Amino acid sequence: MNRSKKINHRIASILATLLLLGGAVVIMIPLLWTICMALKPASEMYTDNFFPKELAWGNFYEAVTSIDFFLYLKNTLMIVIPNLVGTVVSSAIVAYGFSRFDFKGKRVWFLILLATMMLPSQVTMIPTYLIYRQIGWVNTVLPLVVPAFFGGGAFNIFLVRQFMSGIPKDFDEAARIDGAGPFKIFARVLVPMCRPVMTAVGIFTFMGTWNDFNGPLIYLYDSKKYTLSLGLAFFKGLYTSKWNLMMAATVLVMLPVLILFFIAQDYIIDGIAISSGTKG
Amino acid sequence: MAGKGRSGKVQSRENRNGYLFVMPWILGFFLFTLLPMVFSAILSLCEWDIVTGLSTIEFVGLENFTSMFKDPKFWQSLKVTFKFCLITIPCYQIASLFVAFLLAMDIKGMKIFRVVYFLPSIIPTIAATMIWTRIFAQDGILNKSLSVIGIKGPAWLTDRNTALYALMIMGLWGVGNTIIIYLSGLQGVSEELKEAARVDGAKGWQIFFKITVPMISPTIFFNVVMAVIGSFQYFTQAYVMTEGGPMQSTLFYNLYLYQKAYKEYQMGYASAMAWVMFIIIMLFTMLVIKSSSFWVYYQNDDKL
Numbered sequence: 001m002n003r004s005k006k007i008n009h010r011i012a013s014i015l016a017t018l019l020l021l022g023g024a025v026v027i028m029i030p031l032l033w034t035i036c037m038a039l040k041p042a043s044e045m046y047t048d049n050f051f052p053k054e055l056a057w058g059n060f061y062e063a064v065t066s067i068d069f070f071l072y073l074k075n076t077l078m079i080v081i082p083n084l085v086g087t088v089v090s091s092a093i094v095a096y097g098f099s100r101f102d103f104k105g106k107r108v109w110f111l112i113l114l115a116t117m118m119l120p121s122q123v124t125m126i127p128t129y130l131i132y133r134q135i136g137w138v139n140t141v142l143p144l145v146v147p148a149f150f151g152g153g154a155f156n157i158f159l160v161r162q163f164m165s166g167i168p169k170d171f172d173e174a175a176r177i178d179g180a181g182p183f184k185i186f187a188r189v190l191v192p193m194c195r196p197v198m199t200a201v202g203i204f205t206f207m208g209t210w211n212d213f214n215g216p217l218i219y220l221y222d223s224k225k226y227t228l229s230l231g232l233a234f235f236k237g238l239y240t241s242k243w244n245l246m247m248a249a250t251v252l253v254m255l256p257v258l259i260l261f262f263i264a265q266d267y268i269i270d271g272i273a274i275s276s277g278t279k280g
Numbered sequence: 281m282a283g284k285g286r287s288g289k290v291q292s293r294e295n296r297n298g299y300l301f302v303m304p305w306i307l308g309f310f311l312f313t314l315l316p317m318v319f320s321a322i323l324s325l326c327e328w329d330i331v332t333g334l335s336t337i338e339f340v341g342l343e344n345f346t347s348m349f350k351d352p353k354f355w356q357s358l359k360v361t362f363k364f365c366l367i368t369i370p371c372y373q374i375a376s377l378f379v380a381f382l383l384a385m386d387i388k389g390m391k392i393f394r395v396v397y398f399l400p401s402i403i404p405t406i407a408a409t410m411i412w413t414r415i416f417a418q419d420g421i422l423n424k425s426l427s428v429i430g431i432k433g434p435a436w437l438t439d440r441n442t443a444l445y446a447l448m449i450m451g452l453w454g455v456g457n458t459i460i461i462y463l464s465g466l467q468g469v470s471e472e473l474k475e476a477a478r479v480d481g482a483k484g485w486q487i488f489f490k491i492t493v494p495m496i497s498p499t500i501f502f503n504v505v506m507a508v509i510g511s512f513q514y515f516t517q518a519y520v521m522t523e524g525g526p527m528q529s530t531l532f533y534n535l536y537l538y539q540k541a542y543k544e545y546q547m548g549y550a551s552a553m554a555w556v557m558f559i560i561i562m563l564f565t566m567l568v569i570k571s572s573s574f575w576v577y578y579q580n581d582d583k584l
Contacts, residue, residue, distance in 0.1 A: 016382040017389070023379065024396045027453065031399070033421055034411050048424065094305040102291075103298025109306070116313055120513060120561055122534060122554045126541050127319035128312060130330070150308025157305060182297050211404040213516045218542060229406040233520050236410065243414055250410040254403055261402050265395060268402070272457055273464030 037247040045244050056244070063248035071224065072231035075141075079216070079227060080209045082145045087152030087205040088198050094151045095160035096186050100172065117154045129218060143219045144212075148205075156201045159274060163197035164190060200271035203264050207257055228253050324552040330545045344552035354553070356528050357536035360444065364532070365511045368448050373503060376455045380462035381488075394463070401456030409520045412450045413437065416521075440529040443522050447530060450517065458503050465499035466492065501568060508564050512557050533557060 033050065041056035063069070097103075098110060132143045151157050167190065175185045191198070213229045220226060226234060232253055236246060261268060299306075324344055328337045348354045379397055383390055400408070415422050416436035423433035436446040469492050477487050493500075515534045518524060524531040524539070537557070541550035 013385055013387045016385045017387050020379070020382050020387070020393045020397075024393060027396055027400060029421075030411050030415060030453065031403075033415075037414065046419065050421075090304045094302050097298050097301025097303075101294050101298030101301065103295045103302075104291075106298065109302065112309065113305070116309065118509075118561075118565065119313065119317075120509060120554075120558060122513065122537060123320055123558045124313055124316035126547055126551050126554060127316035127323060129541075130323075130547065131316065131319070133330075147308060147312050149304065150312065151305030154305075182301075186301075207402060211406070213406050213520075217519075229404060232406050232410060236413070236520065246410060247414070250407045254407045257402055257404060258399075261399070265398075269394070269398065269460055272460045 034247050035251060037244055038251045039248075040244045042242075042244060059244050059248040060252065063245045063252065066245060067231055067235045067249060068224075068226075069228075069231070069249070069252065072226050072228045075220075075225055076210065076227040076229075079141050079144050079212075080206060082141075083148040083209045084202055084205050086145070086148030087156055088202045089152075090149050091152035091156040091160050091201055092191060092194060092198055093186070094157045095164050096190060098157070098161045099164040100169070100182075100185075100190075113154050113157060117158070125218070132219070138219055139221050139225065140219075141225075144209075144215050152201070152205070156205070159201060159271070160194060160197050162274065164194055167193050196267065197271075199264070200267045200274075203260065203267055204271060206260065210257060320551045320554060323548055324555050326548045327546075328548050330547055340548070344549045345556075348549065348552055348556070353528065353531065353536060357531045357533045360529070360531050361511055361514070361533040364444065364448065364514065365508060368451055368511070369504060369507045371448075372452060372455050372458060372507065373500065375452065376458040376503070377462050377500075379459050380466055381492075383459070383463050384466040394460070397459050398456035401454045403454075405516045406520065408450070408454065409517050412446075412453075412517075413521050416446050416450075437522055438526055440526040443526060443530045447517055447521070458507075461499060461503060462496065465496040469495045505565055505568055509561055512561055 036051050037045075038059055039055045039057070040052040040059075041054050044052055044054070098106065098113075128143070129138070132138050137143050171189050171193070172185050175189050180188065211229065212227075213233070216227045216230050220230065223234065232246075232249055235249060325339060325341060326337050327340045327343065383394055383397070387393075403411075414420055417423075418433075418435040418438075420436075422436070426433040434442045436442045473491055473495075474487050477491055482490065511532075513534050514532045515538065518530045518532045518535045519538070522530040524535050533553075534557075537550050537553045540546050540553060
């Protein structure tokens with residue numbers, strides 16, 4: 001009885017591994033194929049071979065020079081970096097307020113915070129656009145950057161607050177006895193302890209801003225101000241036939257995110273699990 | 281909670297410090313959420329061509345809504361979005377749950393599989409659209425593979441019968457997020473409970489449907505709600521790959537909203553559309569929440 005159970009278990013796990021393996025191959029083909037396309041010389045672009053016979057590393061150089069890659073990269077970073085700073089700092093500050101002080105109306109504010117997570121951004125998108133237009137911020141990075149300094153989004157605040165609430169208040173108490181005020185407790189005690197969740201928030205913010213297409217599309221008209229996402233879409237319109245160059249540019253746009261993912265995959269995967277309430 | 285057994289002085293200090301720290305968000309809430317919401321509600325009752333400036337704003341009552349309900353393109357965008365929801369939500373959820381279930385089986389190399397399955401969902405949307413535009417091309421890799429088994433594939437993205445399905449297939453590639461959430465939910469299911477059922481003679485599938493599924497029902501609930509919101513916000517892929525075509529077969533709700541606002545500059549109409557979208561999402565979420573008391577099982581009721 002026990003032995004047949006063990007055999008059953010073995011069969012099940014072999015079957016599961018085979019299924020997962022099959023799926024994994026299917027998932028990886030588009031990526032592998034993209035890399036192969038990016039390395040194909042123009043002469044092989046329409047041939048049937050999956051792997052390039054000859055590696056055309058020059059495609060990357062050509063892709064970078066035929067679109068204003070470094071300009072777009074600079075523009076993207078000008079949006080990504082302030083967002084990163086603004087979101088990480090301000091979400092931690094607000095989370096501290098929610099997790100450590102019993103101020104009047106806290107429950108109501110926190111419920112509002114949760115409710116705003118459900119609000120589709122389209123409802124506020126048009127009026128915010130009109131307001132920015134009125135104050136002359138359209139076609140600048142300001143609309144894409146400034147909001148990050150006001151709490152950095154309900155989701156991030158929620159994530160940090162959950163983590164912070166898990167830290168015993170004894171630590172604050174000990175610092176208070178040593179004469180630390182609320183600012184010092186925040187900066188010296190809680191921020192160092194919240195490093196994991198703040199890292200996760202930072203990673204999500206980086207990826208979200210790096211990948212953002214809709215925001216820059218609405219606010220940036222001038223092609224000199226385009227981000228990489230916009231630049232790539234623009235490039236698609238210009239060089240419809242140079243697929244190898246397009247794929248080379250695509251690889252370059254994906255690369256930072258992929259590197260970040262391989263370095264910080266545990267933070268990313270845990271962060272997603274926490275956000276759904278299944279963990280943490 | 282607040283003020284219980286405390287001196288007034290302590291409470292006022294708590295108030296001062298609390299509001300001091302949450303102030304950035306409260307300000308942001310007023311500036312970037314509440315004010316625009318009010319403005320948007322007013323705008324949805326007005327007609328306004330943005331090019332001529334604020335002076336030409338004109339109150340038209342519910343005209344935006346009535347003309348929306350007469351607009352065949354509006355109905356088409358709603359149809360496309362609902363069709364996408366109805367097909368992809370069951371497919372994506374079942375596929376994700378299935379993969380997560382396999383991943384949770386404690387097999388060798390689970391961590392590597394987890395990375396592989398998750399990977400596509402972190403790839404920038406714009407990069408994914410580039411890749412899949414090429415995959416779906418008439419002479420792309422998909423049709424080449426199909427021709428090996430003797431099927432002549434369509435021109436996926438330029439054929440109005442296949443374009444929407446092409447986008448659905450592409451979406452399936454990126455369900456890694458959902459898989460991770462299910463995996464985490466499955467790992468939280470108590471082993472003792474499953475073992476107890478096993479001792480009582482329950483079979484594998486019985487354990488799955490009678491214990492595992494009810495235990496992860498809050499996760500299913502979360503994922504379904506997120507998927508509905510995601511479908512109504514679906515934009516970049518349709519904008520870049522098909523531009524809503526061919527023949528409006530991929531005219532997603534959000535894409536039409538964008539076109540109305542930023543191509544035709546009908547801000548009033550677009551705001552009205554945004555509110556209809558909000559109401560649909562709210563109604564749907566409420567429906568799911570209401571029905572959830574029948575099918576969602578919360579282990580402890582302090583979810584907040």
